[in-house]
Amino acid sequence: MRGIDYVLKRVGFALVTIFVAVTINFALFRLAPGNAVSNLSRVPHATQQLRHALEVQFGLDKSKGEQYLIYLKQLVHGNLGVSFENEQPVSTNLRIALINTLPMVTLGTLFSILIGTLTGVLAAWRRGTPTEAVTVSSALGFYSMPTHWLGLMLIIIFAGVLPTGGMTNEFLLNPGLWQHLKDLASHIALPSLTLGLVLYGEYTLIVRSAMLETLGEDYILTARAKGLKPWTIVRKHALRNAMLPVTTLVALSLGYIVAGAILIETVFSWPGIGRAVYEAVLERDYPMLQGAFLLLTISVVICNLVADLLYFKLDPRITE
Amino acid sequence: MTALLQVEDLHVWFDLGEGGELHAVQGVDLSLQPGERLGLVGESGCGKTTTALAIMGLLPPSASVAGRILLAGEDILAGGEAAMRPHRWTDVAIVFQGAMNALNPVRTIGDQIVEALELHARAKGAAARARTAELLEAVGIPAARATRHPHELSGGMRQRAAIAMALSCDPKVLIADEPTTALDVMVQAQILELLDSLSRDLRLALVLVTHDLPVVAQVCDRCAVMYAGEIVELGPLDALYHAPAHPYTRMLFAASPDLAALDEPVLSIPGAPPRLDRAIDGCPFGPRCDSVFAACSVRPRLQPVRDGHSAACHLNAMVPA
Amino acid sequence: MTDASLLIEAPTGPTSSRRGLLLRTLRHRPAAVIGAMILVLIGLGAVLAPWIAPYGLHTQVGPVFGHPSWRHPLGLDDGGIDMVTLLMWGARVSLVVGFAATFVSMAIGGTVGVVAGYFGGATDTILMRITDYFLVIPDVPLMIVVAAIWGPSLVHIIIVIGILLWTSTARVIRAQVKSVRERVYVKRARALGAGHTRIVLRHVLPQVGPLLIANTVLTVAVAIFDETALSFLGLGDPSRTSLGKVIENAFERAAISSGAWWAIVPPGAVVALIILGCSLVGGSLEDALNPRLRVAHLAARTFRIRPLVGRGDAL
Numbered sequence: 001m002r003g004i005d006y007v008l009k010r011v012g013f014a015l016v017t018i019f020v021a022v023t024i025n026f027a028l029f030r031l032a033p034g035n036a037v038s039n040l041s042r043v044p045h046a047t048q049q050l051r052h053a054l055e056v057q058f059g060l061d062k063s064k065g066e067q068y069l070i071y072l073k074q075l076v077h078g079n080l081g082v083s084f085e086n087e088q089p090v091s092t093n094l095r096i097a098l099i100n101t102l103p104m105v106t107l108g109t110l111f112s113i114l115i116g117t118l119t120g121v122l123a124a125w126r127r128g129t130p131t132e133a134v135t136v137s138s139a140l141g142f143y144s145m146p147t148h149w150l151g152l153m154l155i156i157i158f159a160g161v162l163p164t165g166g167m168t169n170e171f172l173l174n175p176g177l178w179q180h181l182k183d184l185a186s187h188i189a190l191p192s193l194t195l196g197l198v199l200y201g202e203y204t205l206i207v208r209s210a211m212l213e214t215l216g217e218d219y220i221l222t223a224r225a226k227g228l229k230p231w232t233i234v235r236k237h238a239l240r241n242a243m244l245p246v247t248t249l250v251a252l253s254l255g256y257i258v259a260g261a262i263l264i265e266t267v268f269s270w271p272g273i274g275r276a277v278y279e280a281v282l283e284r285d286y287p288m289l290q291g292a293f294l295l296l297t298i299s300v301v302i303c304n305l306v307a308d309l310l311y312f313k314l315d316p317r318i319t320e
Numbered sequence: 321m322t323a324l325l326q327v328e329d330l331h332v333w334f335d336l337g338e339g340g341e342l343h344a345v346q347g348v349d350l351s352l353q354p355g356e357r358l359g360l361v362g363e364s365g366c367g368k369t370t371t372a373l374a375i376m377g378l379l380p381p382s383a384s385v386a387g388r389i390l391l392a393g394e395d396i397l398a399g400g401e402a403a404m405r406p407h408r409w410t411d412v413a414i415v416f417q418g419a420m421n422a423l424n425p426v427r428t429i430g431d432q433i434v435e436a437l438e439l440h441a442r443a444k445g446a447a448a449r450a451r452t453a454e455l456l457e458a459v460g461i462p463a464a465r466a467t468r469h470p471h472e473l474s475g476g477m478r479q480r481a482a483i484a485m486a487l488s489c490d491p492k493v494l495i496a497d498e499p500t501t502a503l504d505v506m507v508q509a510q511i512l513e514l515l516d517s518l519s520r521d522l523r524l525a526l527v528l529v530t531h532d533l534p535v536v537a538q539v540c541d542r543c544a545v546m547y548a549g550e551i552v553e554l555g556p557l558d559a560l561y562h563a564p565a566h567p568y569t570r571m572l573f574a575a576s577p578d579l580a581a582l583d584e585p586v587l588s589i590p591g592a593p594p595r596l597d598r599a600i601d602g603c604p605f606g607p608r609c610d611s612v613f614a615a616c617s618v619r620p621r622l623q624p625v626r627d628g629h630s631a632a633c634h635l636n637a638m639v640p641a
Numbered sequence: 642m643t644d645a646s647l648l649i650e651a652p653t654g655p656t657s658s659r660r661g662l663l664l665r666t667l668r669h670r671p672a673a674v675i676g677a678m679i680l681v682l683i684g685l686g687a688v689l690a691p692w693i694a695p696y697g698l699h700t701q702v703g704p705v706f707g708h709p710s711w712r713h714p715l716g717l718d719d720g721g722i723d724m725v726t727l728l729m730w731g732a733r734v735s736l737v738v739g740f741a742a743t744f745v746s747m748a749i750g751g752t753v754g755v756v757a758g759y760f761g762g763a764t765d766t767i768l769m770r771i772t773d774y775f776l777v778i779p780d781v782p783l784m785i786v787v788a789a790i791w792g793p794s795l796v797h798i799i800i801v802i803g804i805l806l807w808t809s810t811a812r813v814i815r816a817q818v819k820s821v822r823e824r825v826y827v828k829r830a831r832a833l834g835a836g837h838t839r840i841v842l843r844h845v846l847p848q849v850g851p852l853l854i855a856n857t858v859l860t861v862a863v864a865i866f867d868e869t870a871l872s873f874l875g876l877g878d879p880s881r882t883s884l885g886k887v888i889e890n891a892f893e894r895a896a897i898s899s900g901a902w903w904a905i906v907p908p909g910a911v912v913a914l915i916i917l918g919c920s921l922v923g924g925s926l927e928d929a930l931n932p933r934l935r936v937a938h939l940a941a942r943t944f945r946i947r948p949l950v951g952r953g954d955a956l
Contacts, residue, residue: 016774024783028786029786029790129942145909146873146885147870149908150909152888152892153909155897215938216938217421218421221422222423225376227405227406227408227410227439230941233939255780262782277785293782296782297783329952380944381940384944386946388949397946
């Protein structure tokens with residue numbers, strides 16, 4: 001199989017990065033001076049039983065080195081401790097939160113890729129015209145807006161038209177499937193729109209840049225010489241090459257997507273991982289904060305890996 | 321006999337931004353008979369490539385064109401890009417420099433030839449693939465290579481593939497823009513031989529654009545020498561070599577060691593071509609000419625010197641007819 | 642096989658000096674000009690705040706969320722303080738944090754980039770591996786975690802942001818340093834026995850300088866965004882009012898349900914403008930330094946036809 005060593009290299013890199021993140025996590029939380037942050041068993045209102053169980057599980061009375069190893073072992077088993085806030089296992093809380101976040105973030109990202117690509121192609125095609133200027137300016141404008149501020153602005157604009165908080169309407173009792181879906185759709189609209197608007201600008205600029213560069217390639221001149229119509233050339237020869245950087249860009253904007261998710265979920269009270277982070281900070285719920293950070297980091301590393309491999313597959317020119 | 325291709329008074333300008341303009345082609349006239357092989361030579365920046373591209377209308381949006389391009393008597397330039405497109409590939413085809421990325425790297429060469437065949441309704445599907453195989457064989461590429469991507473082929477093979485693609489729709493004129501530059505000597509000779517034999521076998525008119533004189537000597541019957549955007553001499557290749565009517569032509573041939581006598585020193589032409597973003601006073605070659613005299617302050621025009629041989633130089637007016 | 646054209650001297654084109662590049666870019670690219678103007682305007686407002694702010698920063702001049710009026714064009718915040726005053730002081734704090742954090746990240750990133758690019762080999766590999774890990778690990782969550790543990794204070798925030806922004810600078814600078822290192826005059830200096838420090842200071846840095854400036858400007862934008870985000874999540878310094886804090890206050894005190902859009906829209910708009918200004922200037926500089934000008938062979942516009950010129954015309 002072509003490039004199996006490349007794949008192995010990238011997977012190896014991903015694993016090491018996760019390991020580095022895990023270690024940073026441990027260092028930050030457990031090596032901090034004082035007990036407040038590092039003591040996983042200090043769950044407020046917990047029973048003596050629970051406290052003791054946690055102390056044993058995480059070896060809180062042992063040396064830091066041993067604690068590190070125990071930490072790794074517990075991680076592999078999926079044990080991230082117990083939330084200070086609701087006394088549930090952190091992993092359970094996070095799982096629910098992640099499931100809530102994914103649709104919103106996916107929708108927003110897809111929206112941004114779609115709008116960004118369309119506007120990028122348009123801007124490159126209409127080079128030197130007012131259309132290009134307007135397209136690029138809008139892209140830059142939205143890109144410069146702080147995510148949470150844009151969310152608040154959308155709330156101001158759409159208050160009364162679309163729901164501005166939460167994932168579902170709690171007052172809807174026993175909704176049918178269709179009603180439930182409509183309810184979800186109306187709630188997901190503003191948060192994902194916010195994410196989409198904040199992200200699309202970068203895609204516009206990248207696609208426009210890539211398209212302009214592709215349109216300057218010699219084989220485009222050949223295609224033109226062959227008598228192909230301009231739009232056919234764009235579609236069959238330029239688009240594919242111009243879209244390659246999009247995969248890389250998705251990987252690069254993962255950090256921005258995560259930041260956006262945290263801010264958007266806080267603004268819209270969306271019960272996802274982002275809001276979990278916010279509440280964990282508010283409540284000083286250190287186990288939750290630790291767990292959320294780890295989960296977010298691992299997700300980003302994995303998505304990065306996927307984007308890497310995808311790009312590798314799409315571009316036959318990479319031969320290493 | 322109407323010429324197959326006739327170019328009259330061709331001018332090309334390029335926008336330079338901030339109001340400036342580059343007058344890249346300054347009044348070029350050419351005519352090409354069926355099956356004729358014409359060389360177009362000059363140093364980089366003289367406008368020969370721009371002229372070649374203009375014939376097919378392959379100029380960028382920053383360009384403006386004036387003149388007439390007559391294909392079998394019909395002016396195809398007047399209607400702009402839209403009017404020129406139907407004639408591409410079926411009447412006039414082009415092969416670019418070998419070093420360029422002229423073939424799409426992410427598609428197989430077979431696909432790219434099939435695209436041309438299907439676009440101009442010469443063949444479809446399986447018939448197109450069969451025809452592609454024929455074309456590849458005709459230029460010396462094993463048909464099996466049709467499934468390869470351009471970067472999997474050597475430079476010489478890529479050029480052959482480009483030639484095969486150019487011939488796929490039976491054009492009457494083939495323009496070859498520096499077809500052998502950046503190829504090694506052995507491969508150069510093969511490509512030139514290929515062009516030569518194809519031109520004879522298919523009665524294909526050839527316009528060979530190059531800065532390399534020996535290339536022209538191998539394939540062409542007539543040659544046009546360009547300098548600073550205009551043709552300064554035009555005539556049979558022998559006449560140009562043995563009895564050049566323009567100092568530039570003479571110095572050009574003298575500067576090419578293969579064609580110069582082996583015991584003569586290789587001469588270089590001092591100085592540089594004039595800038596084309598401003599108007600030129602007098603003869604453009606004047607500053608570098610070894611025979612410049614008073615009359616050269618007036619810009620010379622292309623005048624007949626002998627039968628089928630013309631040059632733009634005041635020296636010829638001095639020779640008693 | 643000699644090429645006749647090689648024997649003819651090529652005409653010399655205009656040489657570009659790096660130092661003049663900055664000013665030339667600013668003058669010739671409208672995007673850079675607009676960006677610079679925005680930044681200068683906001684910068685002046687921020688710097689001169691203590692003297693030209695209309696009211697006191699802690700002076701209550703009206704009711705909570707007072708409406709915009711002639712005396713208070715942008716209304717009042719949740720503490721009855723004039724919004725225009727808040728914006729000026731807020732911009733001051735935000736810009737300070739932005740620049741300070743950028744300085745930290747530039748110092749780290751620039752050093753790492755120069756060392757990795759200049760020395761190459763194992764040093765390069767190790768440094769770049771570390772950089773790669775940090776590039777992948779998402780910034781904001783890590784910043785949140787560190788800020789949450791360390792405690793909110795202006796200095797902490799500055800350091801936290803600075804520590805995580807250096808990665809992209811390091812990569813960019815390293816690439817540039819590598820290409821400069823291969824240049825003839827550097828090799829000559831080495832052959833003449835010049836020490837590493839001297840070479841770096843006299844030959845490498847001047848070439849890398851403009852790119853560093855472009856990167857710095859773009860980093861400021863990110864730093865300000867990060868500060869706004871951290872403040873919004875409650876991790877900002879409670880004793881300083883940055884623009885992010887202004888937004889957070891408004892959010893906490895339910896400005897929206899009170900209909901007090903003026904407490905939210907202006908501060909965010911100022912942040913957006915600062916980021917936009919930085920993006921325009923930094924982006925234009927990067928474009929100017931990257932000679933990837935290529936003529937597009939294809940666009941919606943096509944070449945134009947002009948009337949026949951004819952013979953005997955003065956050309």
